[in-house]
Amino acid sequence: MFRFFLSVCVLGSLALTPFARAADTLMMATTTSTQDSGLLEYLEPVFKKETGIELKWVAVGTGKALEIAKNCDADVLLVHAPSAEMEFVKAGHGTDRRQVMYNDFIIVGPASDPAGIKGKSTAEALGGIFEAKAGFVSRGDQSGTHKAEQKLWKQADITPDKDPKYFSAGQGMIATLNMAAEKQAYSLTDRGTWITFADKMGDKNPLVIVVEGDKALFNQYSVITVNAAQCPKVKKDLAQKFEDWWVAPSTQQKIADYKLKGKQLFFPNAESGAGK
Template sequence: MNFKRLLSTSLIAFLLLFLAACGNTDSNKTKEAEKATAATEEQVEVTDLILATTTSTQDSGLLDELIPMFEENFPYKVKTVAVGTGQALEMGVNGEADVLLTHAPASEQELVDNGDVQNYKRVMYNDFIIVGPKADPAGVKGLAINEAFQKLFDSSAVFASRGDDSGTHKKELEIWKSINVTPTENASYLETGQGMGNTLQVAAEKQGYVLTDRATYLAQKANYPDMDIAIEGDDALLNIYHVMEVDPAKNEQINNDGAKAFVEFIVDEDTQNFIEEFGKEEYGESLFYKYTE
């Protein structure tokens, strides 16, 4: 009798110890899982990435689509600084940005040659166009670009220039220079010192002409019902965009890992296909075209 009671007591004690051990094991597993989760969260800590770019990539709406796509797949929060290309490139030279997306190939090449930037890659292209009043008071519609600029100058037509050392401004000055004309000698030549969207608005208000990238114009065309494309399709109006990493040796604050991730993201085939399709449904044509070898 005593033996049976002893055996029962022993079994109960064993069961209690077993259950306690299981409880400790589950508790340890929970703690280990919590530690693993914390370690994982620490590994994917989001850091800032400064992108210096031209206003056309923002005014067209393209960055509004691309940035969330990038941030969804990479642990970086993009801080976009949309300025003229000249200013964006200067930020690169000064180490004030991590990655650049611009459209002034000749000026960009100077940074490449000087070692200010690296991993320089072509991203996309579209073209510049001349937009003016539908009535075309200067009579330039359909002319070759050089002939049109000469006629705009000779007729003292209102011309709105960005005047901000942007890629668009650089292209405009390049055309004036090619016909040996100083545009400021035209009293109706207006320098806004502003981005593409605002300069388009000034041209519309003054019933003047303006050189703009096609993407910005198409994205904002509905705002300017009295304006129309006067000149397009000239080989001299090709508009090419490049992306590049700022040299990380400039300072310790440069996020080179993030810059490299952004460059690889924007030239990735899926992103390139998205760029090519961007705007087609809404505007009836692509705002940008992907770069293919």
């Protein structure tokens, strides 16, 4: 009798919880910057209220996020490594890639700027760090930021790991910045995470922005639906609602409105078509 009563209470509780059904839960794999910056925490309650869909996510480097999706352990992606994303879609792992927002990468380093690179171009700055053996901390985790960094070193015709002071953190952006601060070294970071890091560090932050504004530092974010043809359990309909929500004008405005101490972290640039 007691067991029956308990079962009725549990079922009744679930019935009264509008978002409790597994079918209304969407799994996203995303990059650490969307979480570390606070953007997801800001947008998730709005998404749930407006769509009735509960969003869950794992925040890792973009490379790992794409692997999670290939293994059919996510329904959607929010990532920032365009070349890797296009390869992912071309290989049939994802569909309907749509850009949603951007910010930029910056090079940060000790306030003393031992390599003397402040205000230089990205290629000149990386060359200066390498020549001065001033120290550089890389994420080293195949994230979008790490992939962008590797591309920048290649464009500068430099093999960075020949420098004994080139360190691979193998961790997220916040941990990498902490390591750079400890070693008084330079690092590449997305601006959104940097603003969050600098705010938390306050006057104790030994790092400053030394290079910014270069076109090579543009940082695009996109959403992608995992291909249901390869992953039959993907919640395609919910994923479509997710993508439509991100490109909607009202959501784009919310992205623009998200600021930390008056500083805008992301800039909306949605396009309605797929494959951008």
